Amino acid sequence: MKRSLPHRWLIEQQRLGHALCVVLDSENEHHMRQTLLKSSRPDQYLSVYGQTLVAELGDTGPFIFIVERPGDEPVNELLDRPDSHWGWLASLPKGGLPTLMEHWRERLIIGERPHQALYRFHDNRVLARALKHLPVEAYPAYLGPALSVCYWQDTGWASMHNPAPGTYPVPASPPWLQVPATAQQATQTRLLNARRFLLAEHVRAFATLAEQRDPETWLRATLDQAKAWHWQAPEQLEFLLTQCLHAPTHSPASYWQVRPAESPDEHFQRVRLMTAFWQGDAPL
Structure with missing residues (x-):
């Protein structure tokens, strides 16, 4: 029987004496994470978000698991459904799990306060797009100690070898x-x-909202509204999220609607001033 590329990759990397690991998107793979946790020793997995500024998101953050038997059922299940975007595979030097974890922790939070964001390195689409656009000389600083990676790219499997694995500072x-x-x-x-912003700055109000409606559905709808209004600057997104979160209906008031010929910036400034007035914070 002809083996698929990821199966051949796993066999070859194991033959070379490398450790194999699954970089798992735990947010959408809770069941698989629990399955792998049950079959792994404490030294065979790590939560990347743990012991970082976003430790409170650890339950939905990426986990990295060392895989000793690549032919086991959990790995085969993941390989059978690559379009679910569960993550990707990597090979490491033996004992290299802590080094890989630290490598990605150093690259995890991007931007400056108060507009920081999380880099979704564990998403196979992010990894594939980066490797597609980066020059080969940039691979080592990006992949760090990983010797090779195997991932789903658009409609097929791909693998990439790191030309100079090691520990590198973040450029x-x-x-x-x-x-x-x-x-x-x-x-x-x-x-x-x-979600991270609201959990960090407005956790009680977010918890109250979650008692009344599905928070993910509300978040998506609120961000869709921001997109429709062309409010994409961090200041605009934070204003919309915060005001809607604390509003009795958890939605914009009627005066928030766009007026004819009003630009996105004019719209935002008007709504901000009117909101401050109605809240007693400023004259109209």
Whole structure:
């Protein structure tokens, strides 16, 4: 029977004496994460978000698992459904799991306060797009200690070897952050960052909202409204999220609607001033 590329990759990397690992998107793979946790020793997995500034998101953040038997059922299940975007595979030197974890922790939070964001390295689409656009000389600083990676790219499997595995500082201007994101990736990133912002700054109000409606549905609808109004600047997104979160109906008031011939910036400034007036914070 002809083996698929990821199966051949796993066999070859194991033959070379490398450790194999699954970089898992835990947010959408809770069941698989629990399955792998049950079959793994404590030294065979790590939560990347743990012991970082976003530790509160650890339950939905990426996990990295060492795989000793690549032919086991959990791995085969993941390989059978690559279009579910569960993550990707990597090979490491033996004992290299902590080094890989630290490598991605150093690259995890991007931007400056108060407009920081999370880099979704564990998403196979993010990895594939970066490797497609980066020059080969940028691979080592991006992949770090990983010897080789195997991932689903669009409609097929791909693998890439790291020409110089090792430990590297984060460049002043990381080239992988200059790679244009797809519309789907941009939407997912905005959703994740919005959730992180509300959990960090408005956790009680967010918990109250969650008692009344599905918070993910509300978040998506609110971000869709921001997109329709062309409010994409961090200041505009934070204003919309915060005001809607604390509003009795968790939605914009009637005066928020766009007026004829009003530009997005004019619209935002008018709504901000009117909101301050109605809240007693400023004269109209």
